[in-house]
Amino acid sequence: MDQAARETDSKQVAGLLAEFDGPQALKAAASGVREAGYTRFEAYSPFPVHGIDAAMGRRRTLLPWLVLGGGIAGGLGALLLQWWTNAVDYPYLISGKPWFSLPANIPVVFEAIILLSALAAFGGGLALSGLPELFHPLLSCARFRRATTDGFFLGIDASDPQFDESRTAALLRSLGAGETELYDRPRTEQKVPRPLVMAVVVAACLALLPPLWIARVRATRSASPRLHLVSDMDFQPKYLPQQSSPLFGDGRAMRPPVEGTMAVDQRGDDPHLLRGEVEGQPATTFPVAVTSDRMKRGRSRYDIYCATCHGLAGDGDGITSQLAFEREEPKWVRPLSVHSQVVRDQPVGQLFQTISDGIRTMPGYSSQISVEDRWAVVLYVLALQRGRHATLEDVPTELRRHLDTALQGDARTPDTER
Amino acid sequence: MREHRIPNVDDDRLTLSGTRPAVCAVLAIAGIGMLVAGLVLGWNRGDELKGFLASYLVSFCFFLSISLGALFFVALQHLVHAGWSVTVRRLAEILAANTFCMAILFLPILGPMMAGNSSLYAWSNPAAVDADELLQWKQPYLNVPFFAGRAVVYFLIWGLMARFFLANSTRQDDSGDPGLTRRMEKFSAVALILFSLTVTFAAFDWLMSLEPDWFSTIFGLYYFAGAVVAFFATLILFALALQQVGLVTQTITTEHYHELGKLLLGFIIFWGYMAFSQYMLIWYANIPEESVWYLARQTGPWTFVSLGLLLGHLLFPFFGLLPREVKRRKLLLGAWAVWMLVVHWIDLYWLVMPTFAPEHLPFGLIDVCCILGVGSLFLAGLLWSARSRALVPVKDPRLDESLAFENF
Known part of the structure; x- marks a missing residue:
């Protein structure tokens, strides 16, 4: 039954x-x-x-x-x-x-x-x-x-x-x-075979191990060198400085320069020209000839490298600066105006050093602008300063009549502004 | 359960027997009258016909696009050995045959250029070329004789291809020879290659060269995408109109409308894809010589036309045509077809007009005259081709497959 x-x-x-x-x-x-x-x-x-x-x-x-x-x-x-x-x-x-x-x-x-x-x-x-x-x-x-x-x-x-x-x-x-x-x-009852279930469970548990191990390594510190999964880039067949080499008779891997080798800049060490220094102090004179052509060259370099931040007239209102203020960038510092008293008081050597090495958030430009061009920029900055603070006497006589009409509409004269 | 009844082509009235040449003549004369009225209005504006010619170009390109879309459709159906589309293919063949009509309608654009009027294309003005170095470099391509020669080649290729398909298909109505179908299928691949090249360069010549400094390599595809949309909308309306007067009521079924609706929706999305691809690349690269074209269309009242196209040419019809039921109801599908033709015309207007009127929307009586004028002549050509011809390829080997066609 x-x-x-x-x-x-x-x-x-x-x-x-x-x-x-x-x-x-x-x-x-x-x-x-x-x-x-x-x-x-x-x-x-x-x-x-x-x-x-x-x-x-x-x-x-x-x-x-x-x-x-x-x-x-x-x-x-x-x-x-x-x-x-x-x-x-x-x-x-x-x-x-x-x-x-x-x-x-x-x-x-x-x-x-x-x-x-x-x-x-x-x-x-x-x-x-x-x-x-x-x-x-x-x-x-x-x-x-x-x-x-x-x-x-x-x-x-x-x-x-x-x-x-x-x-x-x-x-x-x-x-x-x-x-x-x-x-x-x-x-x-059609059931999944028991060994298969066990195998799947074991595989699932094992699959958890690599992520756990990765998580542990990421969270802890270790003194031992890291695992080199791809060793090609880590261990290259090359000589490092100060290593020895059997290739050369003296056993040095680093080779001394060939006899008579000169540095790329062959002018030697002229602190006035290269660093704007005279006897450890910022130079007050130009180590290069002051000419109209050099000033024009300085203008073209200035417009390329400096104007984006400092502005075409040097007021510190370049487009980068304007954009940064528009976007309220928290870390932006307004670039100094080249017409401010503190810049005007600086000797030319110091201006040269600022351009070469940078100051505060401004980067150095020695790698982008050649030595001569940096001096040319200094010259152009001086020209900008002088132009802003010029008096009527600075204008050649034959050009003064052009100014009269321009100044009539503007009560301020360069003198009163100063 | 809904039983699918297979219609019988013998029950149907299939020819526009009532059309007499007089109807075509009246339509043609009315069209010419409208165009003359537009010409007089344009003349009185005293802008060397600039307003009239630009408006005429829009209407010309609009109706041409319908015929080109039809030519593409016919060749494509043969290429893929399509069965479902046989009952609507003759209507497309008739629409495509209108490229002959459009060739004559191109003369008002070419004529003034040959006569020295350069108000439409700046590059045809020697003074403008002298002042612009870019135009001097483009002179070997953009010059009036070569322009005219290319136009002749385009129309010859389109006209002969359209003629080939219509003539062979009509011959089959008598003989029922399946060899004709095979012949058209063989030619269709070549036809599509010729078609894509000629349409691309025609769009470059007639629309893109309006601003000769600007260029976009996808422009031909953009015009093509709009053309196919306009064609499917027209085909739907053409079939609906014929059924209104008691023709092809049995042979073109809800299933065919459904399929045409699907293709219309598909090419609306394709148009959006092309439009966005063109916009995206130019917007991202932000090169002044390229972005200037969109700048004109993103300032002033043209902003709203641009946004209107995004909504009216893509988003609204996308959601509107998505449901199955919409594509199966003749009234709704017909309404969307009318809508798509209107926005396609606005699309072409938006391509042409900002060049001539960047500040304001110049829509006026001249535009109405040009649409009605070119439209009447187009319709006259259409009725002339359709007259004394069966509106369905009655002995096509795949006709039975098409009649039994069903969407699932």
Whole structure:
């Protein structure tokens, strides 16, 4: 008795499978089954049968909405990410564009929309189809294998409220079914083999080790040298300074300069010219000839290297400075005006040293501007200062009449300004 | 369950038998009248016809784009051996055949240039060339004789290709010879290569050279994208209009409209992609000689036209045409088709006009005259080509496939 009960329990009918001749018959049968009030049934065919959804009375799938949601989430997420990284977390000026500039963000937004809608379509399609499904009772029917080659089947699930073994079979036959077959729930519960489960668990635990190890290394200090994953760049076959080499008779890897070698700047050590110094003090005179041409040269260098910060007229209002104030850069210091008293009092040697070595936030320009050109810039700065504080006597007589008209409109004369 | 009924082509009225040459003549005369009215209005403005010619160019390029889109469609259908589109292909062939008509309509642009009027293209003015070194370098390409020669080549290629497709397809109506289809399919690949080259350079010549210092290599594609959008909108309206008067009511089904709606939506997105690609690169590089073109379109009232195009040519129709039901309802689809034609015209207006009127929107009576004038002549050409011809390729080997076509 017990034995028999267990027998019926384990051999439950899972559903009824019926075979049809072709797609048209399958469609008609699906339509008939739906009209008979069944809801839990599925059609199986080797290729998609157009119109089968309507015949089965399936509602339109939810998938388009999932894809739309994925697309919107992707687009907004990408926009938010770019806004936060570019405009909030790490503002970085790129070719004068605004921090948050939409056109530059569109391609990433576009790609993110595509990525997330594709993922939503893929994942949503699987989830809505109930996949992955490791086992289905139908797979135990030998006949059902033909669903992937030339068989057209309709399977009605036994859990359908209308289901009754004989009545359902009769209905299907009346709808033109060739063969009907009851299929059972599997006798033994289909389970994943235990060793496989254990292997997966062990692999998952092992997979945690590398990230944990990386996290530990990142968080702690160590005196031992780091791990050289790619050693090519770390250990190069080359000689370092002060090493020995068997290639040369004296055993030195570093070679002394060839006899008679001279430095690139062959003028030797002239502190006045090269460092603007005379007896350890800033020079008050020019080590180069003061000519009109040199001043013009200085002007061209000044306009290139200095004017962006100090302004074309030397007032400390160059475009970089203006932009920095517009953007309220916290660390920006307004460049000094070359017309300020403190600069005007400086000897030319000190101006030269400032240009060469930089001062405070201003970088040195000795690598960009040659020695002669640096002196030329000093000369031009003096010319700017003199021009700003000039008196009428400084203007050549034949040019004064041009000034009269210009000065009439302006009550200030250079003298009163001083 | 909805049963798909396969329509029968024999039940249908398929020819515009009522069209007499007189109708075409009346339309043509009305069109010429409108153009003359526009010309008089333009003459009275005393700007050496600048306003009239610019407005005429917009309308010319607008109607030309419809024919070019149709030519592209016909060649593409043959290239991919498409079955679904057979019932609407003849209408596209007729639209494409109108490139002949457009060739005549190009004369008002070419004529004044040959006569020495250089108000439309600055590079055709010797004084302007002397003053601009860039124009001197571009002189080997941008000069009136070569310009005219190229135009002749473009129209010859388009006209002959359109003629080839229409003539062979019409011949098949009698013979039903599938060899004709094979012949058109073979030629279609060559046709598309010729098409893409000629359309690119035509757009460079007629629209991009309005500002000869400026250049954008994607410009030809931009015009092409708009042309295909305009063509699908026109084809939808053409079919709807024919069905209104009781023609092809059975053969062109909801399924075909649905498909045309999908393609319209697809090319609207393609247009947006092209427009953005052009804008993005120029905006990012920020080189004065390139960005000056967008600067003119981002200042003053043109700002609103630019934004209007973004919304009206891309975002609104994108969401408007996205739902399946919209593409299957003739009234809604027709409304969107009208909308797309209007914004396509605005798009071309926006390409041409800021060159001549950077400060204000010059829309006026001249524009209306030019649209109606060129439009009437275009319609006259269309009816002339359509007359005494079946509006469906009745013996196309793929006609049955097209009639049974269904969207799932």
